[in-house]
Amino acid sequence: MENTTRIVISFLYLNALVIGYAATVFIAEWMAQTYGNDKIKNRSLFAFFTVVLIPLIIASFAHLYPNILFNVLVLIPGLIWSITLLYKGLPIVLQIPPERGMLMSSALLAWLLVAVVSLLGISVGLWTYGIGPRLGI
Amino acid sequence: MKIHGVTLHRKLENHLGLLIFGILFVSAIGGLVQILPSIFQESLGEATQNSHLYSAIELTGRDIYIKEGCHVCHTQQVRPLLAEVHRYGPFSHADEFVYDRPFLWGSKRTGPDLHRIGGKYSDAWHRVHMTDPRSVVPESIMPAYPWLSTSKAADIGDIQKKLHVLKKLGHPYTDEQIRNSPQALQGLSQLDALIRYLQILGTRLSESPP
Amino acid sequence: MTANISNQETYHDEVVKHLIQFSIIWAVLAMFIGVYLAAELIWPRLDFGQFWLSFGRIRPLHTNGIIFGFGVSALMATAFYSVQRTSNIPLFMPRLASFCCFGWQFVVFTGALSLLAGWTSAKEYAELEWPFDLAITIIWICFGIVFFGTIANRRIKPIYVSNWFYGGLIIVISVLHIVNNLAIPISIDKSYSVYAGAQDAIVQWWYGHNAVGFLLTGGFLGMVYYFLPKLANRPIWSYRLSVVSFWAFTYIYIWAGPHHLHYSAIPDWVQSLGMVMSIILLAPSWATMINGIMTVSTAWKKLSIDPALKFIVLSLAFYGLATFEGPMLAIRSVNIVSHFTEWTIGHVHSGALGWNAMVTYGTFYFLVPRMVGTDLYSIKLANIHFWLALAGTMLYILSMWGAGISQGLLWLSIDDLGELSYSFTDVLTNMVPYYSLRLIGGLLFLFGTILMAYNLFKTMHGRTVVLVSPPEVLNTNRETTSNIASRLQIEART
Numbered sequence: 001m002e003n004t005t006r007i008v009i010s011f012l013y014l015n016a017l018v019i020g021y022a023a024t025v026f027i028a029e030w031m032a033q034t035y036g037n038d039k040i041k042n043r044s045l046f047a048f049f050t051v052v053l054i055p056l057i058i059a060s061f062a063h064l065y066p067n068i069l070f071n072v073l074v075l076i077p078g079l080i081w082s083i084t085l086l087y088k089g090l091p092i093v094l095q096i097p098p099e100r101g102m103l104m105s106s107a108l109l110a111w112l113l114v115a116v117v118s119l120l121g122i123s124v125g126l127w128t129y130g131i132g133p134r135l136g137i
Numbered sequence: 138m139k140i141h142g143v144t145l146h147r148k149l150e151n152h153l154g155l156l157i158f159g160i161l162f163v164s165a166i167g168g169l170v171q172i173l174p175s176i177f178q179e180s181l182g183e184a185t186q187n188s189h190l191y192s193a194i195e196l197t198g199r200d201i202y203i204k205e206g207c208h209v210c211h212t213q214q215v216r217p218l219l220a221e222v223h224r225y226g227p228f229s230h231a232d233e234f235v236y237d238r239p240f241l242w243g244s245k246r247t248g249p250d251l252h253r254i255g256g257k258y259s260d261a262w263h264r265v266h267m268t269d270p271r272s273v274v275p276e277s278i279m280p281a282y283p284w285l286s287t288s289k290a291a292d293i294g295d296i297q298k299k300l301h302v303l304k305k306l307g308h309p310y311t312d313e314q315i316r317n318s319p320q321a322l323q324g325l326s327q328l329d330a331l332i333r334y335l336q337i338l339g340t341r342l343s344e345s346p347p
Numbered sequence: 348m349t350a351n352i353s354n355q356e357t358y359h360d361e362v363v364k365h366l367i368q369f370s371i372i373w374a375v376l377a378m379f380i381g382v383y384l385a386a387e388l389i390w391p392r393l394d395f396g397q398f399w400l401s402f403g404r405i406r407p408l409h410t411n412g413i414i415f416g417f418g419v420s421a422l423m424a425t426a427f428y429s430v431q432r433t434s435n436i437p438l439f440m441p442r443l444a445s446f447c448c449f450g451w452q453f454v455v456f457t458g459a460l461s462l463l464a465g466w467t468s469a470k471e472y473a474e475l476e477w478p479f480d481l482a483i484t485i486i487w488i489c490f491g492i493v494f495f496g497t498i499a500n501r502r503i504k505p506i507y508v509s510n511w512f513y514g515g516l517i518i519v520i521s522v523l524h525i526v527n528n529l530a531i532p533i534s535i536d537k538s539y540s541v542y543a544g545a546q547d548a549i550v551q552w553w554y555g556h557n558a559v560g561f562l563l564t565g566g567f568l569g570m571v572y573y574f575l576p577k578l579a580n581r582p583i584w585s586y587r588l589s590v591v592s593f594w595a596f597t598y599i600y601i602w603a604g605p606h607h608l609h610y611s612a613i614p615d616w617v618q619s620l621g622m623v624m625s626i627i628l629l630a631p632s633w634a635t636m637i638n639g640i641m642t643v644s645t646a647w648k649k650l651s652i653d654p655a656l657k658f659i660v661l662s663l664a665f666y667g668l669a670t671f672e673g674p675m676l677a678i679r680s681v682n683i684v685s686h687f688t689e690w691t692i693g694h695v696h697s698g699a700l701g702w703n704a705m706v707t708y709g710t711f712y713f714l715v716p717r718m719v720g721t722d723l724y725s726i727k728l729a730n731i732h733f734w735l736a737l738a739g740t741m742l743y744i745l746s747m748w749g750a751g752i753s754q755g756l757l758w759l760s761i762d763d764l765g766e767l768s769y770s771f772t773d774v775l776t777n778m779v780p781y782y783s784l785r786l787i788g789g790l791l792f793l794f795g796t797i798l799m800a801y802n803l804f805k806t807m808h809g810r811t812v813v814l815v816s817p818p819e820v821l822n823t824n825r826e827t828t829s830n831i832a833s834r835l836q837i838e839a840r841t
């Protein structure tokens with residue numbers, strides 16, 4: 001892969017992550033009503049998700065060393081930490097009972113999984129179309 | 138429309154027979170549309186120059202392939218994609234499979250596709266590979282099959298009966314072939330039969346002109 | 348429970364208890380085999396040169412053990428439990444129901460042994476040879492007789508929607524099983540399929556995909572539509588939606604089979620049809636998920652005392668993932684990369700672990716204590732199980748996504764000269780970290796399942812099933828489905 005293509009791909013993925021992050025916040029706001037909070041303010045959920053993502057952001061520096069095993073060993077604990085923060089922190093931020101927070105966190109997890117798999121699918125679709133690494137198809 | 142829909146629903150909701158019939162009817166449509174045409178499509182079922190009728194030994198080898206679950210890790214369908222044709226050989230045509238009962242296209246490549254494996258490696262290589270894969274491919278995760286070289290090919294069922302049944306299903310075996318089949322298996326191990334099968338896989342197509 | 352003095356009859360729940368016990372045992376056994384398979388992919392010498400530990404022979408043991416052992420036992424149990432209560436009458440021919448229970452376990456167990464011996468048809472999820480196919484057919488017909496017989500004698504006129512899904516399970520699986528397994532026997536352990544080559548492929552994946560659709564999806568939706576309202580203490584959020592999606596589901600799912608055969612030697616139009624219908628299938632699937640989530644979202648108060656709800660909610664989340672990922676993988680341009688890779692395995696397990704196993708676990712945690720008239724032995728263990736199940740599933744899915752995309756991409760990768768960039772073994776050696784992660788995920792999930800087995804068996808220990816009489820229902824001819832739902836609520840509160 002040429003350098004220019006790599007830069008373009010990195011840029012596109014960064015955009016995808018930022019859009020995913022913003023979308024998660026808006027979806028959480030939309031869900032908040034169903035789970036018992038009518039007065040949520042924009043900023044607190046943006047702040048909350050930033051905090052939730054910090055372990056993953058730091059862990060993702062492991063990508064600089066392109067070794068699968070190393071990345072797995074660093075990113076999995078990071079992911080576990082982030083998900084723990086999500087489940088523990090959501091009811092606190094939204095000021096709802098922990099049980100309701102638990103349900104909402106699970107719904108958010110569903111959204112996140114769907115978002116990640118969509119990203120995978122779109123990536124693969126674009127690669128097949130010709131944008132990205134050279135494939136013999 | 139809406140009123141009709143609700144009335145139909147009420148009818149189905151209250152009447153078990155109608156409900157059962159409704160389920161049968163609705164679920165049958167897709168299958169009929171997709172399966173029936175293929176049953177009548179000649180190109181999918183009729184033998185051509187690319188179709189290889191398995192000999193007694195090759196058929197026995199194929200049944201061993203099935204018995205050991207080789208299709209669980211290996212596919213037998215080369216897709217019409219550049220990289221695949223490059224890696225394995227010409228892509229797989231429907232008429233190559235008309236004598237395959239059941240089909241062994243597989244659904245997972247834990248190991249490589251085998252449809253064009255015929256003639257690529259020597260018998261001796263296969264022998265060593267099946268007995269201990271890691272001695273020829275150090276990174277291999279394939280299981281070893283040491284018991285195949287010590288078991289008799291003739292133990293894999295009644296070959297005459299098999300050929301007889303296949304003949305009934307339309308495979309053009311001659312009576313002489315069927316009569317002589319147990320002899321053909323004499324002295325052969327299961328490993329011999331399996332290797333014989335592997336060595337003819339996919340070789341038929343390459344014989345035809347491009 | 349409402350006492351019914353004049354009516355001496357009681358629901359037949361003993362068979363339900365037995366089926367649940369068998370289901371749990373199969374779950375542990377079949378998942379252990381799964382973990383062993385995962386380990387063999389990292390350390391192939393774990394078969395110690397023995398045919399009965401060989402990957403190719405024990406893989407169908409795992410799939411059949413899960414689908415037919417764990418899955419069908421759970422479905423039979425919950426079908427028998429719920430059909431009685433929604434029909435307001437005890438089981439039709441209860442001794443036949445017991446035959447179904449024990450007969451089924453016998454068939455699956457001996458079938459498993461036959462697979463080890465190498466008796467296989469090589470057709471996925473239909474590996475069992477013809478003697479077992481016949482036995483399955485007989486028992487399945489008996490299952491249908493008991494189930495539909497109970498509904499035929501029902502005291503409430505409208506048939507509740509969960510029974511539609513169980514009914515669909517019984518009817519469609521019968522047709523699929525019989526048609527796909529048609530074969531001419533040679534000997535007791537071998538037969539030849541009446542279909543060959545490309546035709547066989549189309550029939551097999553019509554079967555294979557709809558086994559997933561009507562057994563692993565449809566049947567478990569029947570479970571959801573009965574137990575979710577019970578758990579949440581309120582009726583289904585939109586009954587109309589459940590009915591519409593049932594019919595959409597039953598019609599559309601059947602068409603989706605050919606998405607397993609993209610770029611193969613079957614006709615293009617069949618592949619395209621399968622792809623399009625798979626994408627359309629997303630609609631009824633997600634409608635069902637939303638229906639379920641909206642039904643339980645208000646039942647949160649029970650979470651602290653009832654771990655079952657956690658499992659059900661999470662199962663709906665994974666149901667959403669799996670039914671989104673499926674249509675996506677059915678798209679040709681995605682399938683080019685994903686076909687034959689670990690991504691497919693990841694998809695299967697996001698459904699099997701995240702949806703099927705978790706919804707069953709939630710249902711068992713809810714049902715078992717109530718059936719034996721006591722509290723769950725340990726809520727704490729159930730909560731630990733929940734986190735183990737979530738962690739196990741997530742690790743499994745993520746590792747397989749990584750592995751699958753790598754494989755697909757690297758296999759197809761060509762360099763500037765048009766030559767293949769990587770050999771097959773190059774790609775294989777890169778899989779080890781992913782396989783290791785998946786093994787850990789599987790171990791976590793198995794361990795959680797073992798905790799559940801311990802918990803539930805302790806709950807059932809020394810106790811018999813509580814006898815419950817069908818409650819008096821007035822005006823049975825005019826009882827509407829919303830009345831049924833309300834009555835279910837009343838029962839749940841007592």
